[in-house]
Structure formats: C-alpha cells, structure tokens
Amino acid sequence: MSTSEAGVLSAAEFRERVAARELRIGIVGLGYAGLPLALAFAEEGFPVVGIDLNAERVAAVNEGRSYLVDVPEERYVDAQGRLSATQDFGVVGELDALTICVPTPLSKTRSPDLTYVIAASQAVAEHLTNGQVVMLQSTTYPGTTQELVLPILEEGGRTVGLDVFLGYAPERVDPGNAHFDVHNTPKLIGGVTDECRARAEAIYATIVEQVVPVSSPMVAELAKLHENTFRAVNIALANELALMCDHLGVSAWEVIDAAATKPFAFLPHYPGPGLGGDCIPVVPHFLSWRLREYGYSARMIDAAHEINANMPVHVVHKIADALNAQGRAIKGSRILVLGAAYKPDVHDTRESPSLQIMQDLLARGADLRYCDPWVPTLSLGDSGIESVAWTTEEVDAADCLVMLTAHRQFIDQPHWDKASLVVDTRNVIPAAEHVWRI
Ligand SMILES: NC(=O)c1ccc[n+]([C@@H]2O[C@H](COP(=O)([O-])OP(=O)(O)OC[C@H]3O[C@@H](n4cnc5c(N)ncnc54)[C@H](O)[C@@H]3O)[C@@H](O)[C@H]2O)c1
Numbered sequence: 558m559s560t561s562e563a564g565v566l567s568a569a570e571f572r573e574r575v576a577a578r579e580l581r582i583g584i585v586g587l588g589y590a591g592l593p594l595a596l597a598f599a600e601e602g603f604p605v606v607g608i609d610l611n612a613e614r615v616a617a618v619n620e621g622r623s624y625l626v627d628v629p630e631e632r633y634v635d636a637q638g639r640l641s642a643t644q645d646f647g648v649v650g651e652l653d654a655l656t657i658c659v660p661t662p663l664s665k666t667r668s669p670d671l672t673y674v675i676a677a678s679q680a681v682a683e684h685l686t687n688g689q690v691v692m693l694q695s696t697t698y699p700g701t702t703q704e705l706v707l708p709i710l711e712e713g714g715r716t717v718g719l720d721v722f723l724g725y726a727p728e729r730v731d732p733g734n735a736h737f738d739v740h741n742t743p744k745l746i747g748g749v750t751d752e753c754r755a756r757a758e759a760i761y762a763t764i765v766e767q768v769v770p771v772s773s774p775m776v777a778e779l780a781k782l783h784e785n786t787f788r789a790v791n792i793a794l795a796n797e798l799a800l801m802c803d804h805l806g807v808s809a810w811e812v813i814d815a816a817a818t819k820p821f822a823f824l825p826h827y828p829g830p831g832l833g834g835d836c837i838p839v840v841p842h843f844l845s846w847r848l849r850e851y852g853y854s855a856r857m858i859d860a861a862h863e864i865n866a867n868m869p870v871h872v873v874h875k876i877a878d879a880l881n882a883q884g885r886a887i888k889g890s891r892i893l894v895l896g897a898a899y900k901p902d903v904h905d906t907r908e909s910p911s912l913q914i915m916q917d918l919l920a921r922g923a924d925l926r927y928c929d930p931w932v933p934t935l936s937l938g939d940s941g942i943e944s945v946a947w948t949t950e951e952v953d954a955a956d957c958l959v960m961l962t963a964h965r966q967f968i969d970q971p972h973w974d975k976a977s978l979v980v981d982t983r984n985v986i987p988a989a990e991h992v993w994r995i
Pocket of ligand 1: 614659835
C-alpha cells in the first residue's frame with residue numbers, strides 16, 4: 558500500500574493513533590447493535606460520535622438516558638462524556654473510522670431491503686475523507702460490502718485499499734444474554750484488502766478479546782448467515798420432533814434431554830411457538846435470496862422456514878383442541894397469553910410468534926388478555942391492548958392459560974397452580990392432566 562496519499566496515515570502511524578486512543582470513531586445507527594458498540598469504544602477511551610436519524614435516540618444518548626434493555630445508564634458514566642450523538646452526517650469529515658449498524662429488514666416477499674445501508678453509505682460517502690476506515694456491521698446478503706458499499710465509497714474518485722479502507726464485521730450480539738457481550742464475543746473481520754482488514758483488526762482489538770480475521774468480506778458475511786441458519790434449521794428440527802411426538806404421544810422435551818446425554822455429536826435445541834427476533838427468522842433468507850440468482854434453491858432453509866413459520870398455527874390449533882376437550886370453543890373463551898416478547902427477559906417483539914398467535918385468537922373471537930412484564934402495551938391489528946398484571950386472580954379468571962415466553966418473573970411466581978387449563982409451548986409448567994404441550 559502506498560502511504561503517500563494525502564491524509565492517509567501510514568500503517569504504523571495508524572496503529573500509534575489507535576494505541577493512544579486518539580482515533581475518532583463514528584457509529585452510524587444507534588440501535589441494539591450500534592449503541593453497545595459506541596459505548597464500548599467510548600469506555601475504552603476513544604472519542605465517539607453516534608450518528609442516527611432518530612432525534613429521540615440522539616437526544617437520549619446526549620442526555621445519558623438508556624432506551625435499550627442491555628444498556629444500563631451507568632455505562633454512560635463509564636464512558637465519561639466521550640460519547641455524543643448527532644443527526645448530522647457533516648461530522649463524518651472529522652472522524653477516522655466509521656461502523657455502519659443500520660437495519661436490514663426483509664420485504665414481505667422475503668427479499669433484502671438494503672435501502673438503509675445504501676442511504677447510510679451514501680451519507681458517509683458525501684463527507685468521506687482520505688484515510689478513513691469504514692466497516693459495515695449490518696447483517697446482509699453475501700457480496701454487499703464489495704458489490705454495493707464499495708462502489709458508493711469510490712464514487713468520489715477514491716480507491717478502497719489506497720485512499721480509504723473498507724471491511725465487514727458482522728454483529729453477533731444476543732440481546733438479553735448476560736454471559737456474552739461486545740467484549741467476549743469473538744469478532745469476525747473481513748477486509749477488501751489486507752490493509753483494510755489490518756486497520757479494522759487494530760480498531761476492534763481494543764474492545765474485543767478475540768478478533769478473528771477472515772480472507773474476505775464475503776467470508777465474514779456468509780459466516781454470520783450460516784450461524785443464524787444453523788440455529789433456524791436446528792430449531793425447525795426440534796419443532797418437527799414436537800409435531801411427530803404429538804402423534805406418538807410422548808414429550809419431545811424428554812426425548813431431546815435423553816438424546817442430549819450423549820456426550821458428543823449432539824447439540825440440544827428445543828421446540829417452541831415459532832421463531833422471533835430480528836435475526837433467526839430473517840437472516841437465512843439473505844442467503845437463499847442471493848443464491849436464487851445462481852438458480853440454486855436453498856432447500857434446507859426453505860424447509861426450516863416452512864416448519865417454523867407454521868408453529869404459531871399449530872399452537873392455535875392446540876389451544877382449540879384443549880378448549881374443545883373441556884366442551885368450549887376459542888370464541889368467547891377468556892384466554893390469557895403469557896409473553897409477547899420473542900424470548901425471555903427482553904422487551905423486543907420484532908417477529909415475535911406471540912403476535913401472530915394473539916391476532917389469530919382475536920380473529921377467532923377469543924376474549925384475549927396478555928401478560929408481559931417487559932411489554933406493557935401492544936398494537937394488534939388496529940387496536941392497542943395493555944398487559945394485565947401477573948396475578949393469581951388473572952389466572953383464576955382465565956379459561957385457558959397459554960405459555961409462550963418463559964420470562965423469569967413467571968417462573969419465579971408460578972401462579973399457574975390456579976389455572977384450569979394450560980397450553981405450554983415451553984415445557985416450563987409441571988405436567989398435569991389439564992396441561993397441554995405443543
Ligand atoms: N438486534 C440484534 O440483536 C442484532 C443482532 C445481530 C445483528 N443485527 C443486525 O444489526 C443491524 C442493526 O440492527 P439493530 O437491531 O441495531 O437495529 P435498530 O433498529 O435497533 O437500530 C438501527 C438504528 O439505525 C438508525 N438508522 C436507520 N437508517 C439510518 C441512516 N440512514 N443513518 C443513520 N441512522 C439510521 C435507526 O434510527 C435506528 O436507531 C441489522 O442489520 C441487524 O440485522 C442485529
């Protein structure tokens with residue numbers, strides 16, 4: 558690499574600036590992925606600016622207010638005023654390194670919507686200066702970094718690898734996980750050139766215990782997709798076992814726990830009401846979508862999707878069967894759903910199967926209530942609905958209790974002793990004649 562380009566630090570100078578914590582870092586998108594990253598760099602001693610279009614989030618960061626479950630307000634104190642936020646991309650020109658963490662949703666037809674990545678990359682490119690390192694961290698289809706972001710950065714006449722540096726470092730955060738965070742989750746890094754990768758490694762190595770360099774951005778993009786596909790496929794396998802066990806009259810959980818006593822070559826996954834969250838239901842489709850271009854059909858991904866996407870329907874049928882066995886119908890029955898969030902102890906309802914199940918129950922005429930200490934209100938279709946309190950009275954008044962998300966509060970206060978009928982999709986309620994499982 559030439560070091561003579563105006564404004565481009567030599568590799569050694571760059572490292573010195575990182576070591577002195579003088580590198581000015583920008584994080585574009587202050588959500589579940591971006592905010593913890595911004596705080597981690599600020600806590601480490603770097604001056605950090607978060608750039609977000611959302612005025613409320615920008616104000617919250619500047620006032621040290623938390624809006625994410627995984628980010629306690631004490632972290633702003635630890636950052637000692639080194640983190641600020643703005644809506645103005647003009648600040649990009651004052652920074653040395655930027656990470657883009659904006660959303661990458663799927664459209665209704667399950668094709669990737671890259672409009673946020675394109676908009677953020679264009680806004681960065683407008684203020685790009687020589688020597689800057691740009692990392693994409695949003696989850697996306699293989700090829701995005703080099704085929705989509707690189708040309709945008711080079712529009713102004715700069716060359717990636719020479720004037721500016723570009724790479725991909727996938728986000729692997731697991732919200733609500735008390736054991737793994739930014740620091741102890743290994744960071745994959747693929748650079749467009751060796752120098753792109755080396756500079757990104759130097760930056761991330763300051764906050765991550767293990768940086769794992771890979772040979773290209775596409776390897777890093779694919780590794781992220783494969784991790785999440787692995788999980789979606791294994792959950793589908795567990796869900797299919799539950800469907801088969803339903804016919805055979807045994808507990809899928811007992812079968813899985815028995816299989817898991819094998820000390821090698823088995824990794825237990827468990828059934829549930831369907832996939833939720835921003836990653837597992839969504840991410841495998843980035844891969845299958847891209848491969849369609851090559852006439853390749855990702856059969857495993859499609860089969861897993863079909864099984865997982867059908868689980869909410871199966872749960873509603875199970876509720877209908879359970880009520881029917883007591884001479885009742887869904888219509889007119891008071892049904893108390895436990896859990897709107899997609900997994901325990903988070904307030905995230907994105908893609909949560911609970912929403913589909915509740916909507917289906919409402920459409921069938923249920924007198925529906927839900928309880929979720931993490932989700933006080935919900936919009937279901939056109940109407941808003943409020944969580945009821947977790948009390949024995951609510952349980953007592955329900956014709957059917959449906960366990961969808963095993964929040965700690967439910968487990969710690971097991972009011973279900975009072976329930977006359979239970980459908981448990983998580984195997985957390987002790988077996989009894991009135992307890993049905995999926
Ligand atoms: N949430 C997770 O657990 C998780 C885990 C792994 C990977 N990811 C990936 O990380 C990426 C970000 O996800 P997230 O959960 O943090 O999303 P999020 O919705 O929580 O936050 C994204 C932020 O980006 C901002 N934004 C949107 N467009 C912008 C633009 N053009 N310029 C500046 N800011 C913009 C939004 O206002 C929002 O604050 C996605 O690709 C997601 O798939 C998320």
